[in-house]
């Protein structure tokens with residue numbers, strides 16, 4: 001691609017982004033925690049890239065402090081097997097350890113990989129595991145071919161991934177027995193349709209992926225598979241399944257937050273779905289150039305699509321409306337602006353129109 005072809009859309013996006021308020025910059029996403037720092041004093045660097053926090057003797061957050069995404073995948077261990085919940089941001093340097101190699105330093109049990117969802121910043125080392133256990137949804141089952149599943153570009157919001165061997169399919173409500181430790185599997189659409197949350201009722205821990213996390217980057221409900229109605233219904237469901245003492249572990253930012261954060265998100269989502277949001281339009285650093293709507297209450301930001309909700313925004317109707325607007329604009333340029341510019345040039349050069 002010629003450089004100018006890339007520069008024109010980038011310049012347009014940046015110009016458009018400049019028109020909207022930027023309420024969160026990447027540099028202040030984590031407050032005092034700067035890129036390269038650790039999430040918590042309990043998180044220790046184990047090499048140049050990873051920092052591991054021992055949550056308890058059977059639970060580990062494997063952080064990537066130097067990644068822009070600040071995601072902590074979790075290793076959840078039982079007496080006979082372990083779960084790796086997510087597979088890395090994809091920003092680790094060449095030659096560094098894979099998420100699987102790091103996980104194997106903390107358990108000798110067989111590791112099953114479960115992805116919290118399919119976005120690019122959670123799946124990088126997925127193919128390094130023996131196979132992946134997928135959530136049982138019709139669209140996922142329909143795309144398992146020859147025992148493999150390929151995460152599409154639309155699902156990853158990036159490039160198509162190499163095919164992953166499917167180890168198993170688990171349904172919402174299933175219980176995974178790790179030997180002396182059981183995890184309830186929840187499929188909670190909202191951020192994405194395939195979003196998985198794991199609940200350990202005995203330890204009173206819940207691993208939430210991107211369904212909810214705590215940092216100033218905000219909750220993302222603008223991706224192609226986001227659904228605000230489902231988000232609200234499922235946040236209420238998660239509230240009902242947890243209690244005041246439950247510890248939450250999200251897939252970005254500082255692991256470990258309390259239920260109050262979920263209560264706040266549920267309340268703000270409630271305003272959105274009841275038709276009483278207090279939206280304003282802002283830029284978001286993850287996708288500059290598009291004026292996202294944000295619902296804000298204190299440090300809780302929920303970002304969603306402009307004008308209409310995500311399913312409609314990402315549908316063919318938006319493409320058709322944009323195509324229509326472009327056609328009208330080009331027509332007006334041709335009929336109104338072009339006749340004004342061309343005679344003026346002809347006048348300057350002294351040429352007369354031919355007949």
Ligand SMILES: [Zn+2]
Pocket residue numbers: 117119191210
């Ligand atoms: Zn995500």
